[in-house]
Amino acid sequence: MIELLKFIGLVENETIKLVKRKRFGLVMIILVALVTLFAYAQQLTQQRTLQKVGTLDWKPVVQQQITDYESRMRNAFVPEDRKKFYQYRIEQARYYLEKGINPAAPGTATFVRTFMDLSVSLLLPLLVVTLSADLVSSEWGEGTIKLLLTRPVKRWKILAAKYTALVMFVSLTVMAALLIAAVVGGFFFGWAGWSMPVATGFAVAGGELDSSTAYNIPQWQYILCSYGLGWVVCMVVATITFTISILVRHAAAAMGLMLAALIGGNILIDLASSWTAAKYLFMVNMRITGYLSGMVPPIEGMSLPFSIMVLLAWGAAALAVGFAVFTKRDVLA
Numbered sequence: 001m002i003e004l005l006k007f008i009g010l011v012e013n014e015t016i017k018l019v020k021r022k023r024f025g026l027v028m029i030i031l032v033a034l035v036t037l038f039a040y041a042q043q044l045t046q047q048r049t050l051q052k053v054g055t056l057d058w059k060p061v062v063q064q065q066i067t068d069y070e071s072r073m074r075n076a077f078v079p080e081d082r083k084k085f086y087q088y089r090i091e092q093a094r095y096y097l098e099k100g101i102n103p104a105a106p107g108t109a110t111f112v113r114t115f116m117d118l119s120v121s122l123l124l125p126l127l128v129v130t131l132s133a134d135l136v137s138s139e140w141g142e143g144t145i146k147l148l149l150t151r152p153v154k155r156w157k158i159l160a161a162k163y164t165a166l167v168m169f170v171s172l173t174v175m176a177a178l179l180i181a182a183v184v185g186g187f188f189f190g191w192a193g194w195s196m197p198v199a200t201g202f203a204v205a206g207g208e209l210d211s212s213t214a215y216n217i218p219q220w221q222y223i224l225c226s227y228g229l230g231w232v233v234c235m236v237v238a239t240i241t242f243t244i245s246i247l248v249r250h251a252a253a254a255m256g257l258m259l260a261a262l263i264g265g266n267i268l269i270d271l272a273s274s275w276t277a278a279k280y281l282f283m284v285n286m287r288i289t290g291y292l293s294g295m296v297p298p299i300e301g302m303s304l305p306f307s308i309m310v311l312l313a314w315g316a317a318a319l320a321v322g323f324a325v326f327t328k329r330d331v332l333a
Helices: 002-020 023-053 058-073 080-099 108-119 123-132 137-141 145-149 155-189 219-248 251-271 276-280 288-293 304-328
Strands: 197-200 203-205 208-210 215-218
Touching (some): 023 155, 080 197, 108 123, 108 155, 108 288, 123 219, 155 219, 197 288, 215 219, 219 251, 219 304, 276 304, 288 304
Antiparallel strands (some): 197 215
């Protein structure tokens, strides 16, 4: 019990450090600003759709999307991979029409779902990088590492306390993203849509979309699954950044490395469909919320369980390396 209280005290100390750096407050301000911009942009998109199609009735809009995709597929200069993507989207759209499901039903719930799909691979990971990049390296930069490691507390407990605080703040960031998107979306699009059905469970078999396995769930359940997957992505990115912070000792270097990895990964995922080995990189597996809606795997052989396993493997390996280095490193080195 005494050891537990001591550990809680260490976590409290690390939490205070994070709060004093004001990074979390900055993350919240950025979230509010960007979510508001996204909502405004989506509202403009709806207005353009109204001008183009002449109605916001979802069936004519979906039918127009099918027509647009079919027109693009007839273009001889479109790559085969892109044509396959269009074909998947056409089959999904036909499924929505057949089942009478509006894939973009108006309301804050749809906006909340869309926000996670758009931000899971870059925006949210970038925000958690700002929280974790200097969690350890700042101790070196501020010269407090010697005082920290000469305390009568085992090194692994100190690092575990830092990581526990990081888990708390990453979790708060994902929860805040959900709440902010719900509130902002409510003001722009109304407060409805939480119980509306959403199709999920699409499968890709033999290079074709299999809608026979699809089923409908309430949108609030879909959102919980989506944000749960987003939390996994954010935790893995935070863990890798946490380890880099231990290895390089400079917050700017840690942040730079992760920014390059995240941005490069988003470029790679669109260019390396023929490089099958790329599916084992954590950056390529970060768009996991798309699997819920029947996303076309960027590389053959990828699936939701596969991507989750790759992400967890990277996170576990990074955490093991971080603890091994931190517990054995010479303070004076």
